[in-house]
Amino acid sequence: MPISPPVPERAQQLLAQLERFGSREHGQLAIGRRLLREHPDLPLTGFAIAGSFCPEPGRPLHSLILHVGEHDTDGITAWARALGTEPVIDGARYRLDTALDGIGIWASATIPETDYDLDQAVFVPTADDVSFTLRGLLVTELGEDGDLLFIGHPPAREVLAVTSAYYRHICGQRLRAYGDHVLTDSITRGWARFVAYPTREDWRIRSxxxxxxxxxxxTWMYAQEGDTQDIGNPVHCPACGRHSRGLDYDHESGQRVHLCPLPDCRHQWPVDDSLEPSPTPEAIEHHQDQRTAVATR
Structure with missing residues (x-):
């Protein structure tokens, strides 16, 4: 349902809000005052301002954002028609995108998921819908923890190969098993529907x-369950001299520390250049002897 239009007292509060934004010099305040005066019956709960350093050709440098309610698509339509245009409808999202006296006017609202025909919004993803394509697989990043979503049920070796390449080339890290954990244990397979809600660009997945x-x-790859090692700035273990990019957390202090990958060493030291001693000649010689021994086995 549309939100009720602001009462006169509320309109003054909205103008005061704009003044606090310091928008007088760019014209948003004058446009806000004009909108409230000319369209007092339209829904409005607040203002916001926006600007662009490098706007696209033909786009305003400064904009006024109207808040009409998260799901008030009727309000978006009313504002668009009052300003001589039509709402831009993309899936479940309605947008007002116009300009007035050189100031952009922008607003959006989304049809609630419960009121939207999700069955009609189901689609089959293509390369344009995912984060990247590698080894013939469509892959999407999930969240901010480094998890990946694969479309299909590829062999585990393919999932691990793509995950490894992603961490190396995108994250600059090496992904390894953590403790007794096996990376293949992080792979989960299932079935899901891809739903273009609220838009095809901002799709959702439903099991x-x-x-x-x-x-x-x-296929889900919960890569966050692994152990990441930085491959960008190798350092030397001060105990054995080995090149080390391993990182871990100290179990007592909780501080981030370097971790030597050599099974016979596993030395830890602080992640702080000022605290990292250079390896001694004896340590480097010991490391070289170990490499020679491994090579002759």
Whole structure:
């Protein structure tokens, strides 16, 4: 349902809000005052301002954002028509995108998921819908923890190869098993539907059974369960001299520390250049002797 238009007292509060933004010099305050005066019956709960250092050709440098309610698509439509245009409809999202006296006017609202026909929004992803394509697989990054979503049920070796390449080339890290954990244990297979809600660009994934219409095979790689090692700035272990990029947390202090990868060493030292001693000649010689011994086995 549309939000009720602001009462006169509320309109003054909205103008005061704009003044606090310091928008007078760019014209947003004058436009806000004009909108409230000319369209007092339209829904409005607040203002915001925006600007661009390098706007696209034909786009305003400064904009006024109207807050009409998260789901008030009727309000977006009313504002658009009052300003001589039509809302831009993309899936479940309605947008107001116009300009007035050189100031951009922008607003958006989304049809609630419960009121949207999600079955009609199910789609089959292509390379344009995912983060990247590697080894013929469509892959999407999930969240901010380094997890990956594969479309299909590729062999585990392919999942691990793509994950390793992603961490090396995108994150600058090496992904290894953590403790007794095996990386293949982080692979989970299932079925899901890809839903263009609120838009195709901002799609969502919904777990589903294999026989659900539109369901596709998917594979989750929970890479955050592994151990990452920085490959950008190798250092030497002060105990044995080995090149080390391993990182870990000290179990007592909780501080980030370097970790020597050599099984016979596993020395830890602080992640602080000022605290990292250079390896001694004896340590380097010891490390070289160990490499020679391994090579002759």
């Amino acid at each position: 589903a059974s294999q026989d659900t219409p539109g369901a596709l095979p998917v």
